[in-house]
Amino acid sequence: MTISLNLNGQTHEVDAEPGTPLLWVIRDELKLTGTKFGCGVAACGACTVHLDGEPVRSCQTFIEDIDGAEITTIEKMEEDKVGAAVQKAWLELDVVQCGYCQSGQIMNAVGLLRQNAKPTAEEVDDYMHGNACRCATYQRIRAGVLRASEILEA
């Protein structure tokens, strides 16, 4: 099937079988590799992208369900006010280690800050719970979200 995919502000006509996860269209067809494959079962969050502004797991988002939707990936976050703040906080605190999960962490953190500009540490933990980091950078992820909240407030 052919679908019209609006990704990072550009429209792409994509030919793929129904049931194809959005993740593989983004990575293998459109060659945007910032969105990562970690588990394939929505248990790690490495593949998180925004669907009409909301974080979703792209490994469990199927192309037949998203015709016409606006998809945003990590590659576009520099142009997003909240995204840029989160990236700035991540750099200030050197959140990353191996970095493989961090695109997903950042995409999810942006989702949180859009709906809750001043989260508590507990609210950060609740919202970010599904994003795994095997390097266990969680202390800095939590601090990074709180710092991004400060940056946005300033």
Add this chain to the structure above:
Amino acid sequence: MADQLSRRGFLKSAAAAGAALYIGANTKGVMAASNSADAMLNHFVKITGDGRAVALCKHVEFGQGSATGLTTLIAEELGVTMEQIDYEFAPSNPEIYNNLLFGPFQGTGGSTAIANSFTQYRTAGAAAREMLISAAAKTWGVDAGTLDIVEGVITGAGKTAPMGEFVAAAAGMEVPAEPRLRDASEWKIIGNAQTRRLDSPVKVNGQAQFAMDVHLDNQMVVMVRRTPQRGGTVVAFDDSASKVVKGFIMAQALPTGHGVAVYAENTWAAMQARNALEVEWDLSAAETRSSGEIKDEILAALNTEPTYNVNKADRAAVKTTVDGAATVLEKTFYFPLLAHAPMEPLNCTIEQTAEGDIVLHDGAQMPTGPHMAYQQIFELPAEKIQIKSMLAGGSFGRRATPDADYQVEAGLAFIMTDRSRPVKLVWDREDDIRGGYYRPAAGHKVRVGLDETGAIIGWDHQVAGQSIMKGTAFESFAVHDGVDHSTVEGIADSPYTIPGQALGLTDTEKATSVLWWRSVGHTHTAYVMEVMMDLAAKTSGKDAVEYRLGYLTGEGDAARKAGVLKLAAEKAGWGSAPAGHAKGIAVHKSFGSYVATVVEVSGNTDDGIVVEKVTAAVDCGIALNPDTVTAQAEGAIGYGIGHAMRDQITLDGGAVEQSNFPDYEPLRISDIKVIETHIVPSAEAPTGIGEPGTPPSAPALANAIAALSADAEYVAELPMSANGVEFA
């Protein structure tokens, strides 16, 4: 110099390379310079005419900060800021880019990246500095001793000029045999906690390139259906359902027989086609045991005379002493198989160039492994094989198999084609969890005798488990008199002075392929040592810190271990806890470094334990990049505690039961509320930091849980959640 290079068999080139200075090493370890483009094969540092410096990193960057660390060493000695220097990954060359602690072998492991490079990389940077200064001194007619490079500018004798202006001249200068290394008092970047990671920017904007991100023109994606039980082989397969998948290309049994490779146009097609494959296996020689049987075998071995008397003690005498002690403490411990589960599933991409070279794109932890394996597989000389090292999405040991398992698998998948299309081998998470390289299962039985005052008078310690090193290329390196040191490290070499200690070891049969897993043997030995010390202190009515200090009275090792113990206790407010909270402590030396950890918990084992806070003290010698040291401590603590809480790999009839994160649940952000790390100031040479935070973390948690109430117990089998401890 050119002669030295040609003797090494490297190609020389007459092509002009522009003004550039390369500093490298030749066969004898002497620094060498060249302005030939081909000398790029052998350098640690490159300086171009525009004044930019580039550090060539011989170690993999998988999160531990080696790229920033190695670059720091070059920048400091050269005299540039971290903004004036870039890094690249070195090519595969076991003689030039070897780990100096591994012999002629390029690889990262054992928390040695900085320890083995500290002098080497500083020397490379210092040589470059002295050559640039010599060139400037000659031009200016001044004494080189009056000049220095500061922030990329050659300064002194009333003169100043960007170092880039002297690159061409410096390339013709003699290489100093022993360049002066800057004194610690001159350091501006080493030890500076403000230094940021060089790889952060690309890791926050999606631009970082991991091996998984390789897309070569016309590449095929290969996934493999592997034997469900170790030792199984393919009899036949039916790919009729795979053929229905759009993008399926072909399926072929691997020549090793351990699996069937499925080739497809893209990753999703490969996954579907591989999953649709029907395979008939010959399991007659395959592992059929279940975890219960493996555990029984290990525990039974603990109750027989050990195969190896590790410390040559008179065990009979030790047993007699323990039996006659005023108090005898006895505990049997069991540790399950564990998977590494790095975030980036295993993968690599292989291609053949027009010249017939084989190129591997890989987050290579031990490039020499696949480099040697490919010489056999492709029947090519070493120089016809290139390994392009890329960022790796974690490893924890998994990317460093002695048999280069996944790279060999990719090589075999590639050699079965006409090699016209690159092959990208991809594992998914299920492959990773079931892929057969695990922290070996281990058992310990310890009997400790205490006198009337609570002092230790005898310690009979028996270990049984599956040897990591035996049967691998590393056996001669790590196995002595039959003892695989990696099974007993942390006991055999403990800085504690324990009177009357006997240490025995029995190897049990491997049920799976086993492998080093972040901190290797220390993952279980630290747990046992520190729980037993805690139990002895508690039984004696002594403070857990004071009791341990009584066995750390010597200089050197013992003093440094005592130092972190005292620092962690002080910073954690040891001796008191909020109502309903309890604290546990543990301290351990591993990979040359000392870490003490205090874990504060609340709750109870029935309704759920909460890890409120972890306080760590670290002595890793000079903290090259202090913030990286802190980050590694945080990560290593999380890795240790997360697996101790709830992870295990179990076998049912030889097959792994777990498959993905839902049943091999990673540590999550809410599992540890706070981690605080304190670094001991030190002038000692840097030692490891990637692993040493892991060993004391789990026993500190066990000791905290045991301190929650009078009837609370020390958890002796892991994971805790499968052995009577609930976590909130």
